[in-house]
Amino acid sequence: MRIALDAMGGDDAPGINIDGALKALAKWDHLVVDLVGPADQLNELLAQHDNVSDRLNVLHASEFVGMDEKPTEALRKKPNASITVCWKLMAEKKVQAVVSAGNTGAVVAAGLRTRLFLKQVKRPGIAVVLPTLKGQCVLMDVGANPAARADHLYQYGVMGSVYASEMLGIERPRIGLLNIGSEDGKGTDLVREAHAMLSNSYLKDQYIGNVEGRGIYQGEADVVICEGFVGNVVLKVSEGMADMMFRVLSREIVGALDTERDKAGQAFKAAAARYEYREFGGAPLLGVDGLCMISHGSSDAHAMSNALGTCIKMRERQINQMVVDNLAGSPTPTA
Amino acid sequence: MRIALDAMGGDDAPGINIDGALKALAKWDHLVVDLVGPADQLNELLAQHDNVSDRLNVLHASEFVGMDEKPTEALRKKPNASITVCWKLMAEKKVQAVVSAGNTGAVVAAGLRTRLFLKQVKRPGIAVVLPTLKGQCVLMDVGANPAARADHLYQYGVMGSVYASEMLGIERPRIGLLNIGSEDGKGTDLVREAHAMLSNSYLKDQYIGNVEGRGIYQGEADVVICEGFVGNVVLKVSEGMADMMFRVLSREIVGALDTERDKAGQAFKAAAARYEYREFGGAPLLGVDGLCMISHGSSDAHAMSNALGTCIKMRERQINQMVVDNLAGSPTPTA
Structure with missing residues (x-):
């Protein structure tokens, strides 16, 4: 190659x-x-x-x-x-x-x-792999397409599902649509339309409906789809929050200890390394x-x-x- | 009262x-x-x-x-x-x-x-106070208005600024517009239009331009404005990530220690309590x-x-x- x-x-x-x-x-x-x-x-x-x-x-x-x-x-x-x-x-x-x-x-x-x-x-999109409480999740699109249409979101479901199954080894990945509530009919016209398309597609048995921001990290879905503006914000907010929490927590927790400061410091470093998404070395433009x-x-x-x-x-x-x-x-x- | x-x-x-x-x-x-x-x-x-x-x-x-x-x-x-x-x-x-x-x-x-x-x-919005590396930040709107227009975003700047100055004691709060890049001209029509309105308003000296998702927690601005769909996702992604990190980190760090497990566990609990946004007891619909x-x-x-x-x-x-x-x-x- x-x-x-x-x-x-x-x-x-x-x-x-x-x-x-x-x-x-x-x-x-x-x-x-x-x-x-x-x-x-x-x-x-x-x-x-x-x-x-x-x-x-x-x-x-x-x-x-x-x-x-x-x-x-x-x-x-x-x-x-x-x-x-x-x-x-x-x-x-x-x-x-x-x-x-x-x-x-x-x-x-x-x-x-x-x-x-x-x-x-119709439009390529960027897929990132995020850590969750249950494993990993593919979030797509995180910024290639900040003015997505519903059929673009549907295609991100198709592409994200292939990526999750082949690259993460998840059989029949559960696909969620990022929304601001879990019940049907929530959100903007864009997400309502995408919801209908996914529900009427060959992916309908893998599609679990709306997923809220909180659900991404709880591992509710293996693939979460959204338009690029929202996805980019999710990715960067996550990076910013992880960075802040590592700084604040390592200072506070290590500071609360007397004899095991080095051990705790090393454990923080090891954990931080895993949050740096380096396993895949980047995000594909699918x-x-x-x-x-x-x-x-x-x-x-x-x-x-x-x-x-x-x-x-x-x-x-x-x-x-x-x-x-x-x-x-x-x-x-x-x- | x-x-x-x-x-x-x-x-x-x-x-x-x-x-x-x-x-x-x-x-x-x-x-x-x-x-x-x-x-x-x-x-x-x-x-x-x-x-x-x-x-x-x-x-x-x-x-x-x-x-x-x-x-x-x-x-x-x-x-x-x-x-x-x-x-x-x-x-x-x-x-x-x-x-x-x-x-x-x-x-x-x-x-x-x-x-x-x-x-x-024109449209009320919900303001939340988030912790940052430098202090606190008001994020508005987090979900009252998921189909905001540019003039709504401008008004969130007006309201968020008053809230930050009066409730957080920040003189002349720096106002940022949540966007997917820091340079001018980035993002959707909505944010470009809101950017122009803020730049032409009485708030222009407080307005610092675009802020990316990462910048919220780095404390780049005292007030970050966005439409309700994005803001709601930011809030819930933050909650989800904080929850995941507290669980994963407390398990790993405490697990890496021998004699000071209790101390570390208590320090985690104390830190977690501060992340629960309880100081204000909730978010105002302004x-x-x-x-x-x-x-x-x-x-x-x-x-x-x-x-x-x-x-x-x-x-x-x-x-x-x-x-x-x-x-x-x-x-x-x-x-």
Whole structure:
């Protein structure tokens, strides 16, 4: 499998991107990585490593989109941005996946521009895996599509369900619709319409109806679908709250102890590491014809390597073919 | 001050509602409480208490809305529901505030039916106080108005700002707009329009622009405004995540210790108590001509008493008059 890695995406790019690529290449021997970015800078950094795999290729891209730039403006001004070159490689079928820890808006916008959508998919969406009291849950969409229609939400149910079953090993995942009450008829026109579509679809036996914000972390559903504005807020509120609670609690609990402060401090660190969603190394943009993993800006080499590994697993599991088959095999439900 | 207390609202009603009322009556000697619910049942319970204050009156209401009932349907079927009677007392100016720990949807719907809005207020909204790394933050609206317009969001800025300054003692509160990116031009039409209105209003010097989900708990703003669907999700996701983290962390950290397990367990309990938002005893529905506190269904007597106390403070601080003055004194901004 050949993957284009955006060398310039992320808070610590390109150093840790190179480290992540080398880590992944050592782990998966059928992996080839095209490292996309300023060739001189990348070659110079690579020269500092011993025994660089010959499955690592540097592909030149003279520009890149900064983490704080406005995505559409930056992409227009910088036609040779690394993320644009990555997507171009995928559109030309030269690579099977794109991985970036860069500006999420730019990764998505550069991808949507290629119109590289899977057959029948109307709008790709980003799926994240969240920890819950009962295990894990796929939340989709978390920001690719902040003005979703009901049929988009229905398709997120289709895609999220495939992702949960293939990547998390959950048979017949329970699908919930994020809403502000559990009873029927709650919420906005959008969610009421999506509710009707899901209830009338081939997913109806997996669909458990409305799930409230609280229910996500209680593990009420294996897949929770929502439009991108709400999903993005959920993801970032969760990150912010987890961060606050780790800080406040570790200070208070450790401070309340006398002799076992070190033990408690280490236990907090171990727990915090598990909350950093590094297992999958990022979140996939599902619905594109090809694979795309969007990693957190603060990714380390381990997370970056995992993002490449997740692409390998998604390809093995034929996620995309299953989405296409499910959409083709079932009539579009009515609202 | 005279307050109508919905005796039947809450998971443990009416027992703890009575306890909360008695606690408050002992604390504030100019408080009068009308306890609204089935008179026989309430009088029987009151007979078990010694020295019941003569500032506690039982007002009969034969029906009530259950926590899981559909609000509008329940209110239609039960014209004598306790919450409806409470609002009627306020509309008739017999009480100055309504307090309920009942079905939030029913409290709001019964209130909106009275059309008891402050002058110029278009839609009331619910404000909650959340803990942050830097102190506290007012989030508004958390569910009264799930289909808000931009001018509603602007008015939430006006009301949230008054609440933060008078109730939290924050001078010139910084107001943020909840969005999915920090740069201008981000998000949906709704938030872009609200952004323009706030930027063109008398609040422009307090308005700090977009705040992301993560920024709420980092304390980036003193007031964060959003439409009710998103706000409700934020509140419930926060509750769910806090609950999960307390459970998981207390188990893991305490489990990692040998000799100081009890100390750590007690420190966790103390921290958890502070996360239960009981200080204010609930969240006000701001924008109504009168006062309304909506308490959590799981409120205990302490929270219930605090909800009554918060009404007293809101009246002393003349929150409503300030909202009316601010709206009347400044032209409605353009988008």
